[in-house]
Amino acid sequence: MQGESRIDRELLDAAALVGHLIPAGSVFAFLAEHRRTVFPDSLFADLFTSSKGRPSLPGELIASVLVLQNLQDLSDRQAVEALRCDLRWKAACGLALTDEGFDPSVLTYWRRRLAASDRPNRVFEAVAEVVAQTGVLKGKTRRALDSAVLEDAVATQDTVTQLIAAIRRTVREVPGAAEVVARQCRAHDYGDPGKPDIAWDDRDAKQALVSGLVEDALTVVAAFGRAAAQGTLDDKAAQAVALLALIAGQDVEPADDSDGSDGRWKIARKVAEDRVVSVVDPQARHVHKTVHHRQDGYKAHVAVEPDTGLFTGGKLTQACGPDNHEAVVGVELIEAEDRSGEAESLQVLGDSAYGTGDARAALAEAGHTPVIKPGPLRPAVPGGFTVDDFTVNEADGVVTCPNGTTKKITKARNVVFGVACHACPLRTRCTSNKQGRTVRLHPQDAVLRQARADWAADPDLRAIYRQHRPMVERSIAWLIGPQGRYRKLRYRGVTTNDLWLHLRLAGLNLRRLLNLGLTRADGTWILV
Numbered sequence: 001m002q003g004e005s006r007i008d009r010e011l012l013d014a015a016a017l018v019g020h021l022i023p024a025g026s027v028f029a030f031l032a033e034h035r036r037t038v039f040p041d042s043l044f045a046d047l048f049t050s051s052k053g054r055p056s057l058p059g060e061l062i063a064s065v066l067v068l069q070n071l072q073d074l075s076d077r078q079a080v081e082a083l084r085c086d087l088r089w090k091a092a093c094g095l096a097l098t099d100e101g102f103d104p105s106v107l108t109y110w111r112r113r114l115a116a117s118d119r120p121n122r123v124f125e126a127v128a129e130v131v132a133q134t135g136v137l138k139g140k141t142r143r144a145l146d147s148a149v150l151e152d153a154v155a156t157q158d159t160v161t162q163l164i165a166a167i168r169r170t171v172r173e174v175p176g177a178a179e180v181v182a183r184q185c186r187a188h189d190y191g192d193p194g195k196p197d198i199a200w201d202d203r204d205a206k207q208a209l210v211s212g213l214v215e216d217a218l219t220v221v222a223a224f225g226r227a228a229a230q231g232t233l234d235d236k237a238a239q240a241v242a243l244l245a246l247i248a249g250q251d252v253e254p255a256d257d258s259d260g261s262d263g264r265w266k267i268a269r270k271v272a273e274d275r276v277v278s279v280v281d282p283q284a285r286h287v288h289k290t291v292h293h294r295q296d297g298y299k300a301h302v303a304v305e306p307d308t309g310l311f312t313g314g315k316l317t318q319a320c321g322p323d324n325h326e327a328v329v330g331v332e333l334i335e336a337e338d339r340s341g342e343a344e345s346l347q348v349l350g351d352s353a354y355g356t357g358d359a360r361a362a363l364a365e366a367g368h369t370p371v372i373k374p375g376p377l378r379p380a381v382p383g384g385f386t387v388d389d390f391t392v393n394e395a396d397g398v399v400t401c402p403n404g405t406t407k408k409i410t411k412a413r414n415v416v417f418g419v420a421c422h423a424c425p426l427r428t429r430c431t432s433n434k435q436g437r438t439v440r441l442h443p444q445d446a447v448l449r450q451a452r453a454d455w456a457a458d459p460d461l462r463a464i465y466r467q468h469r470p471m472v473e474r475s476i477a478w479l480i481g482p483q484g485r486y487r488k489l490r491y492r493g494v495t496t497n498d499l500w501l502h503l504r505l506a507g508l509n510l511r512r513l514l515n516l517g518l519t520r521a522d523g524t525w526i527l528v
Contacts, residue, residue, distance in 0.1 A: 002048035003055035004041050005094065012097040014090035022088050025514050027071060027507065031064045031092035034520060038126055039063035047113050057102060062110050063123050064093045069107070070500065071507040073486050076104035115495050124314075124502035127509050133525040134518065137305055137312070142371075142464075143337070144306045144349040144472040145330040148480055149319065150497070152284035152297040153489045156277045159251040159267050160195060163213040164188055165279040166244040170220055174237040180223045187212025207266050210252060214265040217248035243282055250275055274321060281492040287319030297489065299324060300501050303333040304475045306349065306468035309512055311475065311505045312337055316498040326350075327359035338366060347371050349468055357444020360451055371464050374452045380437065384429040388453075390415075390439055394446060399439060402426055415439040478508050 015032045022029045031038075044059030068089060069079040083089045084101040095101070114120050131137060157165065168190055170177040181190055187209060188196050198205045221244055227233050228241040255264035276282050277296045284296055296319075303313040313333040317324040334348060346368045348354075352375040360370050377386040391400040392409075399415040400406045403426045407415050421427050421436030431437040442448055455461055480487045486504070491497050517528045 002041065002045060003058045005036055005058040005060050010096040014087055014095055014097050017097065018087050019091050022091055026088075027068065027511055027514065028088040028092040030510065030514055030518070031067070032094070035060045035064045035092070035094065037520070038130060039123070043122055043126060046119075047117060057106060061093050061095075062107070063126075065089075065107065066110070066123060066503050067507045067510065068092060070504040071511065073481060075490065076107045079107065080104045111496065111499060115499050120495075120499050121502040124506040124509075127506040127513075128312075130513065130518070130525050131310060131509060134513065134527050136308055136513075136516065136527055137310070140305050140307055141344055142306055142347045142349060142468060143312060143334060144304045144468060144475075145301070145326070145333065145354050146304065146350070146472050146476055147299050147301045147326050147329075147353075148476050148487070149287050149295050150297050150300050150316070150480075151295055151488045152278070152281050153492055154278045154280040154284065156296045157279060160209065160213065162247045162251070162276070162279050163217055164190065164193070164195070166240075166247040167213075167217060167220060168193065169279060170224070170237075170240045170244055173240040174224055174233065177220060177224065180220060181216070184219050184223075185216035187216045207255060207264070210267055211255070211263055211265045214248055214252055215263050217244055221245045221248065243276070243279065246276060247279065283318055283492075283494050285319040285321075295319075298494065298497055299326075299329075300479065301326065301329040301333065302475070302479065302505070303330070303337065304472050306471045308516065309471055309475050309478070310509050314501050314505050316494060316501045318494060325356075326353040327356040330354045331359050331362045334363065334368065335366065345369070347464065349465060349472070352376075355448075355451065357442050357447045360447050361444055364447075370451070371461055372451070373465060374448070374455050377452070380431045380433075381429065384431075385426070387439060387441075387445075388449060392441065392445060392449070399441070401437070401439075402430070409441060413441040413443065413445075415441065479504065 019029075019032055022032065039060040041059055043063075047059075048056060065079060065083060068082075069076075072079075072082075074082060080101050080103070083093060083095070084099075087097075089095075090097065090099065114122070119125065167181065167185070171181055171190060196209055198209055200206060221241060224233065224237075224241045225245065228238040231238070233241065251268055252265045253268040254260035255266045258264040275286055277284050277286060284298065287295055287297065287299065299317050299319050301315045301317065302311050304310070305312055313336055315329055315333060317329060322328065330348075330350060334346065348363050348368050348370050350370075350372045352373045355370070355372040355374050360372065363370050377388060379386045385402050389402050393399070394409075397409045398406050399409060401417060401420075401424075403424050405417060405420045405424070407417055407420070409415055416436070416438050418436045418438075421431060424430070489497050489500065491500055513527070519526060519528050
């Protein structure tokens, strides 16, 4: 049953008694006066379909706590402590001075309800409604795309630890797995969550352990894999078996002079492209924003209006994978704004990560103008010719090299010059391959080629990019906080962390609006 906020004030209402002490223009003061307007009870009505039972806490109270919690990077326990002891929190959330707050588990309960609902990001949407009413984005025809890597909330596990943890998970969640493990698995005592006590500097002992753990994992998968595939296990059990199968294969390979059929395995000398880094949080991934800076976690993608610094959209995804690439998610964020009916024909700014041919084509088809820095071209030999030095004639299906030789484009969009390179006077500037130069054309080669030409020829494009890039970087700095304190996530999984991201964006947008002069007059939101 949904709880409702009270309009009448209690005798010791914090806002009435100490509200004058709260700085004007702060998020605390704003929520103390306007939380019911921004977060009305109707906003959360669908979360409580029953009219029976004990009423929940009012939605405007929980929404206010969640916004303040994510603005200040507090755990559930710390947020409830602030609600109990901090006068600003009491006033912002409409509590009495003597109110003891509630149990921290209430916040977990509400996050789960929101995450499982049809509108998990309704708090962000409610603040977006305030933004829309102010008209601050009217006529603002630029959006900037960017992303930030956020670190996961769990420790990265090595291969041995993951195998043990995955087998222990099947014991907990798969009916009958405990008996199979007790009867057939011998590499480790799976009642012990720690690492086996072996001589870790002994290569043979380490390989024997890895071999034993892999064989144990394969034994469990063989016992329950068919049931998982046929759907006779519940979701948790099936996921546990699938995860075990994945862990058993992602980091290991047959030992030297073995095909694996003899039970001999070793840790692979490669990293799986989509490697699970922790059984505790299977959706966390390896990621490197730069070549030298590698992390484990997720990516937060945002769209920003660069003049105001307001976030118009956001999405948290796994840190790698083609569907989670900046260019793919960036286009999704712009498309979402198109569907809202708010977007006009936009200039879309982004760094080279957003400059794929598919992204440029999608934005242009939707009527937007990409202002995206092209990625650098890498010549086959240092200082030599790049693909832009080859003339492409898509109509005739041919490509002409810098020496004037013309070859056809194959179905795979390759152009093989082959023997024509042998006597070419420009060969040393073109290729070091004995077989001659092969040019591989991107499916969107014409789009990318035009983008590079426009960027080089039009100083206005570069000026717009340089002018607005600093504000976007400032918005990302607001997102991750001073010294990156918000970069470390508190939750596991994409769904819960995406909810966190939107709550944080809602708080940041609210704070930004207040800095821009947000107020309410004659029943509407305006900036003064």
